Amino acid sequence: MAEVATTRRSRITPEREAELYEAVLELLREVGYDALTMDAVATRTRSSKATLYRQWGGKADLVVKAIRHGKPFSIEEIDTGSLRGDLHAMLAAEDDCTMERNSALMRGVAMVMHHNPDLREAFRNQLLDPEMHGLRAVLQRAIERGEVRPDCPALEFLVHMMVGGFATRALLEEQPPTQAFLTSYVDAVVLPALGVSTD
Amino acid sequence: MAEVATTRRSRITPEREAELYEAVLELLREVGYDALTMDAVATRTRSSKATLYRQWGGKADLVVKAIRHGKPFSIEEIDTGSLRGDLHAMLAAEDDCTMERNSALMRGVAMVMHHNPDLREAFRNQLLDPEMHGLRAVLQRAIERGEVRPDCPALEFLVHMMVGGFATRALLEEQPPTQAFLTSYVDAVVLPALGVSTD
CATH class of the missing domain: 1.10.357 (Tetracycline Repressor; domain 2)
Incomplete structure (x- = not known):
């Protein structure tokens, strides 16, 4: 039961997801892939790095999903x-x-x-x-x-x-x-x- | 007359040119374009940088001519x-x-x-x-x-x-x-x- 609750808490709304992807694309245009850090994404979107890693695994996945979302x-x-x-x-x-x-x-x-x-x-x-x-x-x-x-x-x-x-x-x-x-x-x-x- | 002599001295033989292009391609494979320097080309080919610049103008031209030569x-x-x-x-x-x-x-x-x-x-x-x-x-x-x-x-x-x-x-x-x-x-x-x- 505890696990189900954790999973639920980590889920984000579609609106929040769209906002987050938009911020990733913005950063990508500003600094390029190599200079883009998970720290910068966390700061700009006011998320925790832990959430980002839990939800997307890593930078490559996050960036490609942001592109696909567009x-x-x-x-x-x-x-x-x-x-x-x-x-x-x-x-x-x-x-x-x-x-x-x-x-x-x-x-x-x-x-x-x-x-x-x-x-x-x-x-x-x-x-x-x-x-x-x-x-x-x-x-x-x-x-x-x-x-x-x-x-x-x-x-x-x-x-x-x-x-x-x-x-x-x-x-x-x-x-x-x-x-x-x-x-x-x-x-x-x-x-x-x-x-x-x-x- | 002095000028003609200078021009002649600066001309390089086709064999020497081929040798030089081969060295440029070697360096390009080793370190890539961004890290390749005219100093490195001069050292590897035992030429003076002045000769390289006089003959090719710059790195971009030298590299592309080396590729074309191949x-x-x-x-x-x-x-x-x-x-x-x-x-x-x-x-x-x-x-x-x-x-x-x-x-x-x-x-x-x-x-x-x-x-x-x-x-x-x-x-x-x-x-x-x-x-x-x-x-x-x-x-x-x-x-x-x-x-x-x-x-x-x-x-x-x-x-x-x-x-x-x-x-x-x-x-x-x-x-x-x-x-x-x-x-x-x-x-x-x-x-x-x-x-x-x-x-």
């Missing part, structure tokens, strides 16, 4: 009736300003992932795998509708194609990905590679 | 008669071991480019622009042969597609790009997006 929807809920419609709707869900903010954040995190296995694992488990799961659901419906052949070799490269669009523009062209850019990339590259006509 | 060929010299043949030949020019070494080096450099505008500019001028120039020549021949439509929208995204293949595999899958992987990526994504049949 995502407005789950990809697999999108179902417009065509693959092109689904991919365009996915891109339209974030306005350019949000996309630019998230893209700057993700670039910073991607740089750190390079030398931080904890963050890489949290990123893969909490963000990439769920997104890939959602994308696979979208592709599976396209296959069932007969839009994409089930043995289409580009199916296994969807994430590579998409990352190429996001990351190359940010890194080499020093421009944030915009909806207009990504939509034309999907039409010019992703859909033709999957054998879907865009005419 | 590239075994110029893309536009490849001319097999088909776009697929040209792209495969381009990938076959580096064995997996070289590709893995270069990929590790490039990942390190890409991370630093993120916060270093000098390196980003040198990278673009010395490496990316010449490669893009070569790729455009290869694509232009494919257009002239009638393999690719001149208004194909994927033409402007070739670098994004390719970087997606290289970088996503290295970053997310923690595997170096291999010839086998990149060749299947070219067949599954790049050629279909350009409207070239791979059957």
Whole structure:
């Protein structure tokens, strides 16, 4: 009984959770991943470090969950009736300003992932795998509708194609990905590679 | 006359240049870009710092030229008669071991480019622009042969597609790009997006 009470006490409300994630993203933008400390998160959110560790285990998990919390929807809920419609709707869900903010954040995190296995694992488990799961659901419906052949070799490269669009523009062209850019990339590259006509 | 003599004295032989670039790449693998100093290059290559600065201007230029020197060929010299043949030949020019070494080096450099505008500019001028120039020549021949439509929208995204293949595999899958992987990526994504049949 004592244990149940402890578990209950450690649970936080969704409002409090949202507040906390927002503070983590703020800190991340201000100082970057490497300089962000659990102490700073505790101070800014007026929480105890013990609560933070109990609830999230560590910095990598807390940061990646904060990023995920900012995502407005789950990809697999999108179902417009065509693959092109689904991919365009996915891109339209974030306005350019949000996309630019998230893209700057993700670039910073991607740089750190390079030398931080904890963050890489949290990123893969909490963000990439769920997104890939959602994308696979979208592709599976396209296959069932007969839009994409089930043995289409580009199916296994969807994430590579998409990352190429996001990351190359940010890194080499020093421009944030915009909806207009990504939509034309999907039409010019992703859909033709999957054998879907865009005419 | 005195000036001519000075200019001649400051010129270095191709052998000496190759030796110097190899030492820079060695140092880069050992300590990374940020920790690499012109002093260390001067010591390891028994040159004077004045010579290094006179010849290369600075660290960013020296490093990027050293990387470029390791590239075994110029893309536009490849001319097999088909776009697929040209792209495969381009990938076959580096064995997996070289590709893995270069990929590790490039990942390190890409991370630093993120916060270093000098390196980003040198990278673009010395490496990316010449490669893009070569790729455009290869694509232009494919257009002239009638393999690719001149208004194909994927033409402007070739670098994004390719970087997606290289970088996503290295970053997310923690595997170096291999010839086998990149060749299947070219067949599954790049050629279909350009409207070239791979059957």
